[in-house]
Amino acid sequence: MRISDIRRYHIVAFFDELADKGRGVSTRHKILVVLRAAFSSALLDGVVDVNPALRIPLEAEKPKRFEPWSGEQVGQFLDVAVQHRLGALYEVAFLTGMRRGELMGLRWDAVDMASRTLRVEHTRVQATTGIVSSKPKTDSGERTVTLEDAAIGALLSWQLRQRADRALWAEAWVDSGYVFTMENGEPVKPDYATRLFETLRKRAGLPKITLHVARHEHASLWIAGGGDVTQLSKRLGHSTSRITADLYVSRVGDADRVHAERVASMIPRASSHTPHTQSV
Structure with missing residues (x-):
């Protein structure tokens, strides 16, 4: 098709066809980035009046789950x-x-x-x-x-x-x-x-x-051991600690829970509350 003839519904149909052919979500997102850039350039050159690649409905990319080795498995390796x-x-x-x-x-x-x-x-x-x-x-x-x-x-x-x-x-x-x-x-x-x-x-x-996951293993064990996320961010060379926290959000949550329990254990009580499930 001539670039000036392409409309939004053409692009939507194109991506529906890619999905039917089994192209992955990540691949489709990468293709869309290229299309948007091409139409943006055409728009600047006056070849098209609008960018039809904007607001194309694609399912969100699911973040890859990181399943780390345990400390014992790292030691075994x-x-x-x-x-x-x-x-x-x-x-x-x-x-x-x-x-x-x-x-x-x-x-x-x-x-x-x-x-x-x-x-x-x-x-x-x-x-x-x-x-x-x-x-x-x-x-x-x-x-x-x-x-x-x-x-x-x-x-x-x-x-x-x-x-x-x-x-x-x-x-x-x-x-x-x-x-x-x-x-x-x-x-x-x-x-x-x-x-x-x-x-x-x-x-x-x-x-x-993979070898790259050794980097994530280090971060996972750092957090599990009570290491500071901000310091870990600097250690890994991330631009912000938010990136580090987002990457290891589940590990941060687990570590927070462990350290919170340690704090609670340091407070002596004559009586304590025991979690229980109440039937309604």
Whole structure:
């Protein structure tokens, strides 16, 4: 059809047809965004008088439910992972909540063992043209992450392993400066880290999750342990704490209930109310 001939009812019918063909809600929303942008451009150019892609009735996208591993399952995975040369990579992933690209872009000059912190300053992500190295996309993405004993221990152990690799490869060693590297010193490729995670997950016999979910696992355990959501937001590199709260709303609610019960338990009472169900 000519763009000037397209009316709203044409677009509604088009999306009804997409739904009948089994196209998902998320896909239809993405298509609608493209159509709206195209008609907005045509409107500015005077090709059409109105944007017929506005106010198209689409069912709302349902947020993906996050079903995390338990702390015991994370421990089970890491017990298997540490038997692999790159096990420390996954220890740091679960213990810091860093994104895959941030882990792949982490350099030793951004790790301060003395102050027990690391700085997220670079990312390495897989693109269609290859691996792209850059700074985090937002100001909140550039941040300092505190490290506790287990994370420090994993990094120190990995550092010793990397030094052994350097000695073994001698002049053939590639001094890339990255924390997580292959045997010859070249940085680990993002897709390889993901494939290895899946291999180790199967080896541990655990339910399917992705490497990216390790970030959500960290957040879930942080909240369950009573950690502050605002601090978690900064730790994860979210632009606002509202984003963090929205992502983990069920976990925040569970944690609030636990801490509220702890407060109540700290108040001694001669008698207490016992919840009960009254028949009407």
